[in-house]
Amino acid sequence: MSKILHIFKKDIRRHWPEILMSLALLALYTRRELHFWQSPLQYDGISPFFFFLLSGPYIPFSLVLSWTFLILRVVHSETLVGDRQWWVSKPYIWWQLLLAKLFFIFVFVSVPLFHVQLLLLHHPGFSTLANIGRLFLMQFTLPLVIIAFTFALASLTRNLAQALLGIGIVVVILIAGIWLDSINSHMTGDSSRIMDTLESLLLFGPLILVPVWQFARRRTWTSRATIAACAGMATFLSLSPFSRSVEQSYQVLSVRDSPAQLSIPPIPKVPDNPSGLPSFMTEAVLSIPLNVPGVAPGSVVLINGVSLTVDSSDDGRWTRGWVSQYQQLWPGSQRQNLNYQVKRKEYEKIKAKLQNLHIQLALSEYQEADARTLVLPATTFRDNDLGICRLMTRGYQVLECRKPFHSSAYMGRFDALHSPCGSVQRFPNSPPRNLDVAYAWSGPTDEVFPDPGLNPIVDYQVSFNPVSRIPDPHSSSPIEYSAVFLCPGAELRLARPIFKRRFRIQLELPAVHLQDLVQRDSFGGAEVSIDLRTPM
Amino acid sequence: MTAVIRTDALTKKYHRVAALDHVNLEVQEGAVYALVGQNGAGKTTAIKILMNLIPASQGVAQVLGTDSRKIRGKSYAQIGYVSENQEIPEWMKVGALLDYLRDFYPTWDLALEQSLIKQFELPLDRKIKVLSRGMKMKLALAGALAFHPRLIVLDEPFGGLDPLVRDQLIESLLERAAESTVFISSHDLAEIESFSSHLGFLESGKLLFSEEMSSLANRFREVEIATESAAPLPSPLPASWLQPKSLGALVRFIDSRFDEQKTPADIQRLFPNAKDVQFRALSLRAIFLAIARKPEEA
Numbered sequence: 087m088s089k090i091l092h093i094f095k096k097d098i099r100r101h102w103p104e105i106l107m108s109l110a111l112l113a114l115y116t117r118r119e120l121h122f123w124q125s126p127l128q129y130d131g132i133s134p135f136f137f138f139l140l141s142g143p144y145i146p147f148s149l150v151l152s153w154t155f156l157i158l159r160v161v162h163s164e165t166l167v168g169d170r171q172w173w174v175s176k177p178y179i180w181w182q183l184l185l186a187k188l189f190f191i192f193v194f195v196s197v198p199l200f201h202v203q204l205l206l207l208h209h210p211g212f213s214t215l216a217n218i219g220r221l222f223l224m225q226f227t228l229p230l231v232i233i234a235f236t237f238a239l240a241s242l243t244r245n246l247a248q249a250l251l252g253i254g255i256v257v258v259i260l261i262a263g264i265w266l267d268s269i270n271s272h273m274t275g276d277s278s279r280i281m282d283t284l285e286s287l288l289l290f291g292p293l294i295l296v297p298v299w300q301f302a303r304r305r306t307w308t309s310r311a312t313i314a315a316c317a318g319m320a321t322f323l324s325l326s327p328f329s330r331s332v333e334q335s336y337q338v339l340s341v342r343d344s345p346a347q348l349s350i351p352p353i354p355k356v357p358d359n360p361s362g363l364p365s366f367m368t369e370a371v372l373s374i375p376l377n378v379p380g381v382a383p384g385s386v387v388l389i390n391g392v393s394l395t396v397d398s399s400d401d402g403r404w405t406r407g408w409v410s411q412y413q414q415l416w417p418g419s420q421r422q423n424l425n426y427q428v429k430r431k432e433y434e435k436i437k438a439k440l441q442n443l444h445i446q447l448a449l450s451e452y453q454e455a456d457a458r459t460l461v462l463p464a465t466t467f468r469d470n471d472l473g474i475c476r477l478m479t480r481g482y483q484v485l486e487c488r489k490p491f492h493s494s495a496y497m498g499r500f501d502a503l504h505s506p507c508g509s510v511q512r513f514p515n516s517p518p519r520n521l522d523v524a525y526a527w528s529g530p531t532d533e534v535f536p537d538p539g540l541n542p543i544v545d546y547q548v549s550f551n552p553v554s555r556i557p558d559p560h561s562s563s564p565i566e567y568s569a570v571f572l573c574p575g576a577e578l579r580l581a582r583p584i585f586k587r588r589f590r591i592q593l594e595l596p597a598v599h600l601q602d603l604v605q606r607d608s609f610g611g612a613e614v615s616i617d618l619r620t621p622m
Numbered sequence: 623m624t625a626v627i628r629t630d631a632l633t634k635k636y637h638r639v640a641a642l643d644h645v646n647l648e649v650q651e652g653a654v655y656a657l658v659g660q661n662g663a664g665k666t667t668a669i670k671i672l673m674n675l676i677p678a679s680q681g682v683a684q685v686l687g688t689d690s691r692k693i694r695g696k697s698y699a700q701i702g703y704v705s706e707n708q709e710i711p712e713w714m715k716v717g718a719l720l721d722y723l724r725d726f727y728p729t730w731d732l733a734l735e736q737s738l739i740k741q742f743e744l745p746l747d748r749k750i751k752v753l754s755r756g757m758k759m760k761l762a763l764a765g766a767l768a769f770h771p772r773l774i775v776l777d778e779p780f781g782g783l784d785p786l787v788r789d790q791l792i793e794s795l796l797e798r799a800a801e802s803t804v805f806i807s808s809h810d811l812a813e814i815e816s817f818s819s820h821l822g823f824l825e826s827g828k829l830l831f832s833e834e835m836s837s838l839a840n841r842f843r844e845v846e847i848a849t850e851s852a853a854p855l856p857s858p859l860p861a862s863w864l865q866p867k868s869l870g871a872l873v874r875f876i877d878s879r880f881d882e883q884k885t886p887a888d889i890q891r892l893f894p895n896a897k898d899v900q901f902r903a904l905s906l907r908a909i910f911l912a913i914a915r916k917p918e919e920a
Contacts, residue, residue: 092725100713163711169675172710172762175703177726179695 093186161240288320443595454581464574491536493546498526507573631681659824665807702766705777717746727769
């Protein structure tokens with residue numbers, strides 16, 4: 087222990103400027119996090135420069151950067167790479183050196199952060215004692231990732247220049263991974279728990295074990311190769327179709343047995359569009375309307391994915407497979423649009439020919455539990471499930487909430503017609519038949535681990551959105567959109583969503599031209615204009 | 623006597639180039655062993671393998687009875703290692719570095735430390751980065767000697783130092799030589815000669831010889847033969863005769879296997895008209911140069 091403290095004290099003497107810098111940034115971060123929710127955009131009385139200094143979004147990033155710098159510097163002061171370092175021929179015991187470095191990081195990164203997190207919990211009035219366990223768990227999320235990654239990087243590089251090169255390589259690999267993931271945009275079903283665990287082990291195992299090995303043996307190239315090989319395998323696994331297929335995860339139901347009786351309305355023929363799609367578009371977006379008579383009260387059905395197979399007698403079949411969607415189906419009749427991208431080349435080839443479309447939808451159903459009514463107070467209020475909330479002053483349909491570690495899962499319903507609040511119509515002269523009910527949704531998450539982050543308080547919004555109704559086929563008015571207002575005294579129905587099932591249904595759209603489905607609105611189609619009035 | 627350092631077919635290859643090629647070396651306890659050779663001969667590579675700073679490609683080495691691959695941590699508490707290209711923590715002050723080092727060595731001798739500080743005139747309150755190269759070397763040596771190491775390993779310690787500093791370093795080494803084994807690599811043959819007991823010669827990664835200084839001095843002789851008339855050199859000459867030159871009626875060469883009986887007999891046989899033969903002892907530098915020019919016969 088004395089040797090560990092001996093090295094630790096030497097490191098303090100060496101790195102006090104870096105320590106002070108990181109603590110100063112932590113203080114700025116604390117101030118920003120404490121006050122930003124209270125007065126996010128108020129800088130009365132202070133100059134814009136100081137406002138930026140105290141509340142700038144650069145602070146969390148700079149804080150992480152200062153920790154990275156501190157960790158790199160402290161590990162590099164007894165660098166493990168190379169054979170010319172003075173210390174390598176001195177009687178350092180490797181595990182004492184390792185513990186000294188970890189102790190330094192613990193004292194100057196983890197402990198200050200933990201205390202700040204306690205303060206951030208305590209300040210808005212959340213119990214620190216009740217949340218201390220989760221706060222400990224939280225140290226194993228983002229803080230551990232930052233520390234483990236930087237520590238591994240530091241143990242495998244000789245100096246800051248090499249570390250920057252290492253960061254550059256990691257960034258390039260990440261960008262390549264994101265790019266590969268984006269071109270492989272197919273939706274998959276549940277990934278297997280074993281594969282998930284394997285991926286995590288391959289990513290994080292070496293970040294923990296390789297630095298230990300490097301401290302013990304200083305075999306830099308072996309260590310670097312191990313990390314690269316494990317990261318490569320993890321990337322390969324994540325990009326490989328090892329997860330369960332959508333077909334395995336979502337059981338087939340007939341439309342009749344489905345909780346959402348979906349149907350496709352007749353597709354109106356679009357007159358020939360001489361301009362076609364803009365030339366820069368490499369993909370065409372097909373927009374398939376869906377009529378939903380409504381799901382059962384107290385339920386919500388989510389459209390998670392769609393698969394489209396085009397079938398024609400001339401050109402055979404083609405499909406792009408499953409593509410992710412995120413749409414909510416609520417009680418009451420409504421209109422949804424499924425968007426599905428296809429390669430422009432394919433589209434141009436067959437757009438004018440009659441095709442049969444086989445559409446599969448992957449859906450999941452949730453039911454409400456513990457439903458209750460919440461009458462919105464005029465000021466900030468505390469709710470057992472939602473946390474601390476307030477009506478958003480700059481929005482009309484949003485509650486701003488904050489809660490330790492996770493945002494809440496909720497199903498919300500707001501009947502605008504029977505509320506004391508006003509509403510906004512897009513078309514002031516049309517009857518307000520669509521301005522009735524708005525819904526809010528956030529799905530349940532795995533709540534074992536806190537959300538990754540530095541601040542234990544999660545700020546989130548509960549947004550109430552109206553659904554698009556099926557237009558009256560006999561009306562010449564366009565589809566109407568509306569906004570609802572929340573106001574003090576409004577009654578909200580809130581419930582906890584419980585997962586019920588996943589299922590898959592198939593819909594047919596025979597004899598259709600793809601050009602009648604293609605989305606043009608954003609590129610020269612009907613323009614959207616919004617006419618907002620002040621709420622009543 | 624026991625061997626403090628022993629290598630067996632020690633080889634280090636960088637890609638296809640052998641920096642060390644099957645080196646067999648033995649350094650006895652109490653010896654002052656000088657490893658000499660030209661630049662790139664493999665001296666620093668050998669020392670780094672012995673200190674477990676780099677791995678060998680083949681072969682094994684033992685240092686203080688331990689496989690060199692296992693030398694780490696506490697093993698260094700018995701070894702004082704100083705290298706000319708070591709990166710000393712220059713942000714520290716001289717005194718702080720010695721204070722810091724002290725805790726790592728159970729055998730650290732505070733009185734010896736003070737004596738070395740005095741002898742080397744080390745400025746305790748100055749930062750290392752402002753010290754001269756000679757001062758840095760003295761500091762490194764003070765740190766390597768103050769704990770009474772069983773083995774002192776010095777890699778080119780005298781390079782670029784002025785004669786005064788060199789003398790100070792050698793003096794302090796000689797004072798310690800009684801209690802330690804010294805393994806030193808150097809180009810500075812004049813100084814090596816003055817205090818080494820053994821010498822090994824590396825050439826292109828190969829150890830050409832490794833022997834006691836006295837035996838080496840006895841083995842090499844410069845031979846000058848005066849003949850009655852100028853004549854071409856007879857052929858073949860013994861392989862151990864290096865750099866033979868005929869200067870009219872005078873023949874000169876260096877015998878690398880001088881023997882009081884055999885060498886005069888060979889001369890008599892090859893130069894029957896020799897009227898005068900002189901044998902002169904060689905300096906280490908002269909031996910080094912002779913070997914460097916024709917190593918295989920040495």
